[in-house]
Amino acid sequence: ESQCLLMGHDGDTYEALLDDISLSGASIKLNADTHFQIGDMCDLMLSDESAEFPIKHTCKIVRLDSEMIGVSF
Numbered sequence: 001e002s003q004c005l006l007m008g009h010d011g012d013t014y015e016a017l018l019d020d021i022s023l024s025g026a027s028i029k030l031n032a033d034t035h036f037q038i039g040d041m042c043d044l045m046l047s048d049e050s051a052e053f054p055i056k057h058t059c060k061i062v063r064l065d066s067e068m069i070g071v072s073f
Contacts, residue, residue, distance in 0.1 A: 004028065005045040008036065018046065025062065025072040036061050036069065044071060
């Protein structure tokens with residue numbers, strides 16, 4: 001698992017843990033309540049301390065449950 005940021009298009013940003021990632025999407029663990037709904041667009045920011053330019057993916061929420069969010073790219 002690695003740290004990531006999930007950013008809603010309203011500007012809200014949530015710290016999260018990247019649980020799994022593939023070419024088509026990712027599953028993300030959040031420990032905060034969010035207002036996301038299935039179908040919402042958001043940005044997933046991937047980074048580590050050595051990354052000069054963090055990687056940002058635009059994605060769509062495709063799954064929500066109590067602790068996990070699934071997104072597709």
